[in-house]
Amino acid sequence: MSDSSEGEEEEQNTIGTYEGERNEAKQRHGYGVAHLPNGDIYRGFYREGKRHGRGHYRFKKNGSRYTGEWQDGKKHGRGVFVYPDGTKYEGYWEDDMRTGQGTYYFANGNKYVGEWHDDMRQGIGICFYPALNCKYVGEWENDRRHGKGALVHQDHRYEGQWKDDLPDGPGCYVFGDSLVQEGVYTVRQQPVDEDEPPRSTEDEEPPATLVPVWRADRVLAGDAAINRIQHSLLELERVASHVSIGSAVLPPEKPPPPPPPPPAESPAEGGGDAPPEGGQVADGEGTAAGEEAAGATEGAEEGAEPDPEADQVGGDETELEAADGEPPQDLTMELRDGERDETGEEPETGEGEQETGDGDTEPGDGEQPE
Numbered sequence: 001m002s003d004s005s006e007g008e009e010e011e012q013n014t015i016g017t018y019e020g021e022r023n024e025a026k027q028r029h030g031y032g033v034a035h036l037p038n039g040d041i042y043r044g045f046y047r048e049g050k051r052h053g054r055g056h057y058r059f060k061k062n063g064s065r066y067t068g069e070w071q072d073g074k075k076h077g078r079g080v081f082v083y084p085d086g087t088k089y090e091g092y093w094e095d096d097m098r099t100g101q102g103t104y105y106f107a108n109g110n111k112y113v114g115e116w117h118d119d120m121r122q123g124i125g126i127c128f129y130p131a132l133n134c135k136y137v138g139e140w141e142n143d144r145r146h147g148k149g150a151l152v153h154q155d156h157r158y159e160g161q162w163k164d165d166l167p168d169g170p171g172c173y174v175f176g177d178s179l180v181q182e183g184v185y186t187v188r189q190q191p192v193d194e195d196e197p198p199r200s201t202e203d204e205e206p207p208a209t210l211v212p213v214w215r216a217d218r219v220l221a222g223d224a225a226i227n228r229i230q231h232s233l234l235e236l237e238r239v240a241s242h243v244s245i246g247s248a249v250l251p252p253e254k255p256p257p258p259p260p261p262p263p264a265e266s267p268a269e270g271g272g273d274a275p276p277e278g279g280q281v282a283d284g285e286g287t288a289a290g291e292e293a294a295g296a297t298e299g300a301e302e303g304a305e306p307d308p309e310a311d312q313v314g315g316d317e318t319e320l321e322a323a324d325g326e327p328p329q330d331l332t333m334e335l336r337d338g339e340r341d342e343t344g345e346e347p348e349t350g351e352g353e354q355e356t357g358d359g360d361t362e363p364g365d366g367e368q369p370e
Contacts, residue, residue: 015037016034016035016036016037017034017035018032018033018034018035019032019033020032020033020034020046021046023048025048027046027048027049028046028049028050029046029047029048029049030045030046031044031045031046032044032045032046038060038061039060039061040057040058040059040060040061041057041058041060042055042056042057042058043055043056044056044057044070045070050070050072050073051070051073051074052070052071052072052073053069053070054068054069054070055067055068055069055070062084063084064081064082064083064084065081065082066079066080066081066082067079067080068080068081068093069093074093074095074096075093075096076093076094076095076096077092077093078091078092078093079091079092079093085107086105086107087104087105087106087107088104088105089102089103089104089105090102090103091103091104091116092116097118097119098116098119098120099116099117099118099119100115100116101114101115101116101243102114102116104121108131109130109131110127110128110129110130110131111127111128112125112126112127112128113125113126113127113128113243114126114127114140114243115140115243120142120143121140121143121144122140122141122142122143123139123140124138124139124140124239124242124243125138125140125243126239126240126243127145133153133154134151134152134153135151135152136149136150136151136152137149137150137152137236137239137240138150138162138239139162144164144165145162145165145166146162146163146164146165147161147162148160148161148162149162150232150236151167152236155175155176156173156174156175156176157173157174158171158172158173158174159171159172159174159232160172160185161185163187166185166187166210166211166212167185167212168185168186168187168212169184169185170182170183170184171183171184171185172228174228174229174232177226177229178221178222178225178226178229179219179220179221179225180219180220180221180224180225180228180229181216181218181219181220182216182217182218182219182220183214183215183216183217184214184215184217185212185213185214185215186212186213186215187210187211187212187213188210188211188212188213189209189210189211190209190210190211
């Protein structure tokens with residue numbers, strides 16, 4: 001077949017193939033499997049032609065996959081999205097965007113556990129930085145550390161105000177369990193290095209590099225320091241308990257088969273097995289069989305042992321990992337969040353499914369990596 005004929009077939013097939021249940025209006029309704037023209041596959045539930053309920057979507061082009069809940073054709077509810085570079089988000093979605101409580105695993109090993117809004121870290125959350133051996137616990141805004149927060153290391157921590165991912169404003173350093181140093185961070189522009197080679201005249205001016213500068217005011221010791229430290233520990237525990245999202249069961253890719261119908265009871269047939277008229281057994285008949293059955297029953301009651309596998313129920317459902325919010329054991333000092341992984345962000349929209357007038361779907365915008 002020539003290339004031109006293959007192109008003509010692709011233009012004609014704009015909705016792919018579907019095998020599954022439909023409603024009276026011939027719309028996709030219930031469980032089904034859809035193969036899109038771009039190679040994407042969806043296995044799950046539909047309602048009136050749109051993905052709705054539990055389902056699994058796999059993108060052929062980049063290998064991304066989403067398993068979770070849908071509503072009106074969009075990711076909505078609890079679900080897990082795995083990206084081509086190994087990053088993963090598990091948590092809540094709203095209108096195709098990460099919104100609510102969720103956990104994001106970055107490709108460089110960082111992990112964020114906390115609140116989301118419109119695909120960005122927003123609210124209260126904890127970010128772990130294994131390469132730096134520290135974690136940030138506190139408030140976020142527009143995917144940046146912003147507000148009240150603490151950068152926790154193994155032998156000390158900084159607590160104070162943050163702005164646009166940098167410490168900015170009053171705060172304190174806590175050393176051990178009996179020493180506190182109070183002060184203020186001021187963000188300043190880093191001076192230009194004179195030894196740096198000149199830039200090309202065609203290049204645009206680089207953005208200003210901002211650095212936080214610490215100014216110590218006073219040192220607390222004794223009871224004053226202990227009271228301050230105990231209060232800050234309670235605040236850290238409160239934040240950690242707030243962002244814990246627990247575990248949940250992912251929906252299966254295919255619904256379980258319905259149970260078989262109960263067998264029909266056949267009427268008793270006449271014959272030699274029926275007792276004589278009046279319900280009494282004739283003398284000498286059935287006595288040996290009755291004693292043998294009774295002995296077998298008593299033996300089963302006395303010698304029977306419970307089956308250890310009788311109460312175990314199997315299943316193919318996959319559970320989400322519980323976000324425990326526990327800090328790493330080894331922490332070192334580093335103020336800047338220089339380990340944010342830009343490659344771990346969610347892929348941009350690519351090919352997916354869109355609704356047509358008859359309830360079927362056609363290729364549209366889905367998700368692809370940047």
